[in-house]
Amino acid sequence: MKFYLLITILVLPVIITPKAYSQQLHPFEARVTVDFSDKLRDWDGFGVNYVETSRTHDYRELKEDYSGFSYIDEPQRQEIIELIFGEDGLKPSILKMFLDPFQEGYTEQANDNKDPFKINKKGFDHFTTNENMLYFARNGVKTSRARGADIQIITTLYGPPGWMTRQKIFRGRDLDPAYKYELAEYMIAWAKFLKEDQKLPLMYLSIHNEGDHYVRWPMDAQTGYHNQHDHNMYWSPAQVVDFVKFMRPMMNKMGLSDVGLTPGECSDWYKFIGYGYAPALYEDEEALNNLAILTSHGFIGDHKDWFGDWRSDGNDLIRLKKPQMHSWVTSMTWGSMNLNFLEDVRRQIYDAKVNALIPWATVNTERWWYNSPNVGTAIRIREDKNIYFLEPGYYLYKHVSRAGQSGMAVANVLSDHDQVKVIAFSANGSNNPDAFTIINNNTQNPAKITITLKGAESRDFEAFETHFHTKWSKAGDYKFENNTLTIEIPQKSVTTFYGVKN
Incomplete structure (x- = not known):
């Protein structure tokens, strides 16, 4: 019976959803800017x-x-x-x-x-x-x-x-x-x-x-x-x-x-x-x-x-x-x-x-x-x-x-927190949508991130995430009102946003 109770205690946290788990922790705040109009270089x-x-x-x-x-x-x-x-x-x-x-x-x-x-x-x-x-x-x-x-x-x-x-x-x-x-x-x-x-x-x-x-x-190069x-x-x-x-x-x-x-x-x-x-x-x-x-x-x-x-x-x-x-x-x-x-x-x-x-x-x-x-x-x-x-x-x-x-271009990004990193690509006239990836490298706390977009072709984005509970899953559909969105991203996770072309 003791063995059974121990297993129950160990397994229970694993089945809690990331959202429910993150609500138990105090999120830290960060601000991110993605400027799709500021193209740093072509991307092959x-x-x-x-x-x-x-x-x-x-x-x-x-x-x-x-x-x-x-x-x-x-x-x-x-x-x-x-x-x-x-x-x-x-x-x-x-x-x-x-x-x-x-x-x-x-x-x-x-x-x-x-x-x-x-x-x-x-x-x-x-x-x-x-x-x-x-x-x-x-x-x-x-x-x-x-x-x-x-x-x-x-x-x-x-x-x-x-x-x-x-x-x-x-x-x-x-x-x-x-x-x-x-x-x-x-x-x-x-x-x-x-x-x-x-x-x-x-x-x-x-x-x-x-x-x-x-x-x-x-030094003598006699063996290779x-x-x-x-x-x-x-x-x-x-x-x-x-x-x-x-x-x-x-x-x-x-x-x-x-x-x-x-x-x-x-x-x-x-x-x-x-x-x-x-x-x-x-x-x-x-x-x-x-x-x-x-x-x-x-x-x-x-x-x-x-x-x-x-x-x-x-x-x-x-x-x-x-x-x-x-x-x-x-x-x-x-x-x-x-x-x-x-x-x-x-x-x-x-x-x-x-x-x-x-x-x-x-x-x-x-x-x-x-x-x-x-x-x-x-x-x-x-x-x-x-x-x-x-x-x-x-x-x-x-x-x-x-x-x-x-055919895309590397877009300029800015993050005001050292544990929140961003990678972004501008559509650059290609058939691909603007896209950006946000990494929350904090192992303990979720991040409440305010994202500001510049030069985006779309205000609607589809997001996918990978973290401690999911390997690859859809995180949701998001609309950037006035080019801004505030979202909570789980600890130790990566989320990628893809623009939805109308």
Whole structure:
């Protein structure tokens, strides 16, 4: 009997509704202003990323599928596609695809030919290590187009074949200069395969993945493989500038004039400026003119060897000469899949001043993340049980990914309370409604928030919320009288408002 009473006491608070629970607490007051007429910069959208091979040092021995579609059946794969790309899903605007090191063999004898300006398609195997990622891309594009939207694809070199490095080993640290055109051909062959064979909407080619991170190798560079590091190669600022200069005309000559070139992806915004990449590009007019967009990862933390911060210095520097240059954060952590994840998103947008954002792998397995610093995700696959489930990251990301569609603009916001944060997107002439997200990061008290809108296309808004009691549910329909609304938002919650177009 005592055991039964204890269980009753523990369960009872869980079934109290958020509204009833919040009424027992004293709400704090905050004021928020969302100015849709003050457009800070164009917004290209939020993105998703399927990762197939990222760490295995020999695919013949260890067939890695990090995101895990190979562990579930076709109906389950289609359900995930709908959860991500469908009308009621995340509705991403961008898809990132990696280029792994295994597509031109394990030794130089596998080289397609001796002429890097002539691609021998028979010398490349684009399918074996990418079957699931290609499935994800094809079906994602198809599902997006079925609802009248489209996807922009960016592809990133993870690392080169080992025989192209000085060390002649997998994950060798340094590129052998004799093979720089061969490496460019390796990237171009993959890009042409995506566009011409797979008919995918490839928009950008990014030349490296965290190539700034020299601390991942010993000083003598005699070993390359480490099971806790991805497929990388070191890229100095000078090497990045060189590739951007010679690859642009090479891509044009080989039929990729409509694919933009990016300077690769540093680990974070601190290293993009602090390690010399942005200054090197800024000082070279030819390289700067060859860039289509800027790209970097946005992994944030205190240890500067491994993480950075949200500084915009690199973007600001390049925009002194190229004011309209767009900048994408092409990977960032899901963290602990709590409201701090959305705060990270907010600061990438408003502090780092980006035009698009893609977190790390949107789908993830339990097998491959055990020694990864990026354990968070949106959808988790249990390969031992052949099932999947939605993580908290899915519902949190859904708030911003649906709100900030391609073609919109980042809107200026103001909050007078440090625990109430706002992210907003102006319709900007697109077919998407004005939208804004309010985060109450207070763990104890609800917030009584007075919201003032400026430049909104509509006075009617539909709201959805995620908090301690609900993953994703409609919060209500609201009318802003005289552009103002006062509303109580639960503690530790996120609420997104979508304008209703009349």
